[in-house]
Amino acid sequence: MMEKIQKIIQEALKNLSIDESNFSIEHPDDFKNGDYSTNVAMVCAKSLKTNPKELAEKIKLELEKNLINEISKVETAGPGFINFYLSREFFTESVGEVLNKKENWGKNQILSGKKIMVEYTDPNPFKPFHIGHLMTNAIGESISRIVEFSGAKTVRANYQGDVGPHVAKAIYGIMKMGLPSDGMSIGEKAHYIGKCYTEGSNLYDTDENIKKEIEVINKKVYDKTDGEVNKIYDWGRAITLEAFEEIYKLLGTKFSDGCYFFESIMAPIGEKIVRENVGKVFTESDGAIVFHGGEYDKKLHTRVFINSQGLPTYETKEIGLTVTKFEKENPDLSIVVTATEQAEYMKVVQKAISLIHGDYESRMNHITHGMMRFASGKMSSRKGNVITGESLLHDSMDMVLEKMKEREMGDEEKNKISEVVGVSALKYSILKSSLGSDIIYDPLKSVSFEGDSGPYLQYTSVRANSILNKAKDFNTDDKKDIPEEVTELEKYIYQFPEVVEHAYEKLEPHHIATYLTELASSFNTFYGNTQILKEENKNALYHLNLIKAFYQTMKNGLWLLGIEIPERM
């Protein structure tokens, strides 16, 4: 539609012999000012040095000469805006379009034929899955789905630190505290390993002798010379990875085959590349191999890539990872999602990589997000433990279950619903804000069925679906009139593809979240003021189609956020 309006404006300008193409068309903030609005008169008035209001009137008259039937009227307003009002026919057709396209409604082909790799989550074996991982996962999954909706083939990648001091600390902890009992579930064993890590980590910081012991273990983890260390390592790595899989399943993420990358593999690959480029890209300094980013861009730091003990740092592993990704999958774009604390270091690493592989430079994109903070101040989970991503997720599901106590349905169904709704509460809390800032997580508000929350969006959708189910026994034969007036609901629905496109351009999921909340709210207004399944309602057929279109839009939109709609709530 935007294109059509642009075209008729250009024609009108041509007829008025005005040469200008640098105008914008957008949706006014308020529906009172039409469905689309353009600043063309104000832009032209500047260069022509005429009164924008008069020029707007002139253009308006020209536009009215051959108006397309999707537009019912054109008006001038304010300092020189031209507002377009879409016609009944347009909205009726757009509802039909949604019903036709179904799960494809809102998709576009901007990235058709492109392969995009998204790396996200990145938890570390032997350590708990924490809140940051939860955030990165929610964002990465949503970004993956947004690019997928824009026509790209998406590859989901995960990068995990299976070597390094944290592993040695955990192994020391396990050696000290013993193996867990066989009766434990995978999740419980992983939790136990997390506790061992904390124990080892604390001792590392407070006891010089133990610190030395752990450093010895760290070396053994790398060189694989100690049978006992190897045994604990293999066991612990497998358990934690399996526990992560359970969480991914709950969150709705499935990483692509062969796209689990590990630091232990990336380290030697990166190290080789770094050593080959000493003197060219990297320099020796104080016994270490470093990269002076500042030589290429004043803003970049100097970073150590191989430390003075000859061990590769995270930067070097990142080089190995990036090169491996491109050689293995050759994506048109490789996106990495992490917290902002990695922003500066990643710039340095990417600069170093582009000096070696110039063709990767424009194909690397790093997306960063803020931290999660708690509305209530101090963070402690319901059971009084340190909050991990996993405990947060389960607390959220428990809170939903509590709210559903009065519902008349079986325990099994309640449990299933509280999973889907609990995940949604958390995901929405993360995805509703722009990525740049920290998010304030309020558990109570996040599971609220009203207002700005994932459950609210789900609940509204469920109610819509419930009407559709009831309507199966409702005869609409004599209720096929098309209503004259256009509801706000219709004015939101047709905008969905534009919102998706915008979210893709910015790579910002919150645009979807904000839109869906407005959409759901407009549905509730409609729902609250219209009785659909009534004999007197001559528009029932159209209304039901409208509700179907609404439901489809919510379904597709929530999918982009990684949220499912349950059958009932």
Add this chain to the structure above:
RNA sequence: CGGAGUGUGGCGCAGCCUGGUAGCGUGUCUGACUUCUGUUCAGAAGGUCGGGGGUUCGAAUCCCUCCACACCGACCA
């Protein structure tokens, strides 16, 4: 000190790219209906958009500067 973020009604946020005179949710106050899932609907009050300066007919939006908060800044990731 340098870099890169963030700052908008009590609280949580959108709008900033592309300038048109501030919107959403929650909370507070008032009213409605109890129906297709009332966890709803209608309405009201509440903001000099962190401070100052500049550009412009017009600035939350662009530029400069200051302040506050959290992040990064050579051998952690």
